[in-house]
Amino acid sequence: MRGGVMKPGRATGPRGFESNMDPVCGADLKERDPQRSSELQGSILFFCSRECKQKFDSNVSDWTERIKAI
Numbered sequence: 001m002r003g004g005v006m007k008p009g010r011a012t013g014p015r016g017f018e019s020n021m022d023p024v025c026g027a028d029l030k031e032r033d034p035q036r037s038s039e040l041q042g043s044i045l046f047f048c049s050r051e052c053k054q055k056f057d058s059n060v061s062d063w064t065e066r067i068k069a070i
Helices: 050-058 060-068
Strands: 037-040 043-046
Touching: 037 050, 037 060, 050 060
Parallel strands: none
Antiparallel strands: 037 043
16 A cells, blocks of 8 residues: 555565565564554555664665665
């Protein structure tokens, strides 16, 4: 879902946007935690840890290109 508000819960979808996979490390996400999420181009990305979220947030443009390539 792009451009919508996502609620916490079970993650589904391909890697990256609204996914069940952390776009930074590739870890399988059991649940989506709003505290470990970032918004990108109107979509929400979820991360397995605060560290992965910080890696993403520190260089959004680099990660954006990687996500588009998947």
